[in-house]
Amino acid sequence: MLQSAAYLVIFLICVVVLAKVAARSVRQAVLLAASWGLYLTWAPWFAAVLVFSVVTNFALGEWLRRSPTAARLWVGVVFNLLLLAAFKYVPEISPRVPVASLQAFSRLALPLGISFWTFQALSYLFDLYRGEELDPSFSEFALYMAFFPLTISGPVCRLPDMLPQFRKEQITSWSGIGEGFRRIAIGALMMQLAKLLGQGILAGDGVASGFDRATRWSGPDVWCLAAAYGLQLFLDFAGYSHIAIGAARALGIAVPENFQRPFASTSPSLFWTRWHMSLSFWIRDYVFLPLATLRREIAWRNAALIVSMILFGLWHRASLLFLIWGCYHGVLLVLHRQVQQAERKFNWEPPSGPWIVISWTATMAFITLGWIFFRANSLSQAGRMLSALASPTTYASHFLTWSLYLLVGLLAAAYAAALWIAALLSQPSTGPGSDSKNLGLLARWQWFWIPPLYALAMLFLLMITLGQNGGAAQLMYRGF
Numbered sequence: 001m002l003q004s005a006a007y008l009v010i011f012l013i014c015v016v017v018l019a020k021v022a023a024r025s026v027r028q029a030v031l032l033a034a035s036w037g038l039y040l041t042w043a044p045w046f047a048a049v050l051v052f053s054v055v056t057n058f059a060l061g062e063w064l065r066r067s068p069t070a071a072r073l074w075v076g077v078v079f080n081l082l083l084l085a086a087f088k089y090v091p092e093i094s095p096r097v098p099v100a101s102l103q104a105f106s107r108l109a110l111p112l113g114i115s116f117w118t119f120q121a122l123s124y125l126f127d128l129y130r131g132e133e134l135d136p137s138f139s140e141f142a143l144y145m146a147f148f149p150l151t152i153s154g155p156v157c158r159l160p161d162m163l164p165q166f167r168k169e170q171i172t173s174w175s176g177i178g179e180g181f182r183r184i185a186i187g188a189l190m191m192q193l194a195k196l197l198g199q200g201i202l203a204g205d206g207v208a209s210g211f212d213r214a215t216r217w218s219g220p221d222v223w224c225l226a227a228a229y230g231l232q233l234f235l236d237f238a239g240y241s242h243i244a245i246g247a248a249r250a251l252g253i254a255v256p257e258n259f260q261r262p263f264a265s266t267s268p269s270l271f272w273t274r275w276h277m278s279l280s281f282w283i284r285d286y287v288f289l290p291l292a293t294l295r296r297e298i299a300w301r302n303a304a305l306i307v308s309m310i311l312f313g314l315w316h317r318a319s320l321l322f323l324i325w326g327c328y329h330g331v332l333l334v335l336h337r338q339v340q341q342a343e344r345k346f347n348w349e350p351p352s353g354p355w356i357v358i359s360w361t362a363t364m365a366f367i368t369l370g371w372i373f374f375r376a377n378s379l380s381q382a383g384r385m386l387s388a389l390a391s392p393t394t395y396a397s398h399f400l401t402w403s404l405y406l407l408v409g410l411l412a413a414a415y416a417a418a419l420w421i422a423a424l425l426s427q428p429s430t431g432p433g434s435d436s437k438n439l440g441l442l443a444r445w446q447w448f449w450i451p452p453l454y455a456l457a458m459l460f461l462l463m464i465t466l467g468q469n470g471g472a473a474q475l476m477y478r479g480f
Helices: 001-019 025-041 044-068 070-088 089-095 101-108 116-130 138-146 159-167 174-197 207-212 219-250 279-292 299-315 320-345 352-375 379-390 391-398 400-427 434-444 447-468
Strands: none
Touching: 001 025, 001 207, 025 044, 025 138, 025 159, 025 352, 044 070, 044 116, 044 138, 070 089, 070 116, 116 159, 138 159, 159 352, 174 207, 174 219, 174 400, 174 447, 207 219, 207 379, 219 352, 219 379, 219 391, 219 400, 279 299, 299 320, 320 352, 320 379, 400 434, 434 447
16 A cells, blocks of 8 residues: 555656656656656665666676677576576475475565566667667666666566657646646556456456356356456556556656557467567567578477467466466467468468458467466366367256356457447448437537546446455566
């Protein structure tokens, strides 16, 4: 609660100051002080780890800039991976390893955002090695690593995109501030919807109970739980991303989008260009492409794709389930490439209408199936859920309550409707018909009728979630 209040107060102070001050030195100083001050409120020793990373990576960058050799790059890569592993993987693995000296690491807390700012440090070193003209001062690099709207869970940014914005001399526009607060409001609503999915309409009827308490599932139950978890994770993380992007926008900084209608994807490849985009593109640019270009064989490129997705899975957590999840998605991507190659080889162009429906249905089914590995508490649980899924006799019954089925259906329909309405309002027809006039009227007056609807929806959600002693929504991805 203290950290949330401090964040809100500091954020609002920064918004007001940056809306009035254009001087680059002042803007950088305000953002730097706010970012590091907020990080210190979470835990001083977290800040010590981040300071160690900032100082070391800045020094490594200066060293690499003087002579961009592969050996110097590898020193930086190994340093960052060891630092990440010490806090993220060793504590998770140490209880399973019969080595007494490692047991003390099992209680080591994970510094907030270490996965994300480590990736930002690595991208800086990679970009220097590739010849990018980057010359940040130490304070600019420290701001890049700790910029407070993004510190906890991204989006993952790159210094070539951020440095020019840190150096610009202009006040934050009121239109930018308004857009930022709009994105924050959308994100807060989405995260509260995710919390509702986790808890359920009635206490104990949500996704958490379905995975953590249930011992039996039918085929429909597994499909419902997997789809519900995928939707919950999207609403939570995309909602957080809206808040982070909106907060940065209100401070005059544009950062990458993280989600772009992933559930409208008609192929696994398209899905991964729309889901957690900042990390997906990071893996593509700094892992897959360097691996794929080592050799020209198609088999090698397919192997590089699978290896990249396995690393993507293990980035979330060092467990067999996440290894399987990454491998599963790597295989899906390879199979999609095989389908594309077959289409080109036989010069076959599928009929657009029916094929889109078939492709979307198959893509969503396979993506949904993968969430079982992502959320299951153990490999045996995942196996039992997949067994229920594959057994035709289980489809005649269900063990989950109807309230979860109803909630998932309503939220999926509401999300699709919200996208459709947003598209209509953003491009209203200008024709002479009454429908066109009504759309134009709704679009012009949307700031008058949308806020009351938003307030009612948020009030309704808070009444349900707080009534179950659930508290405010918390970011699920913080654990990664």
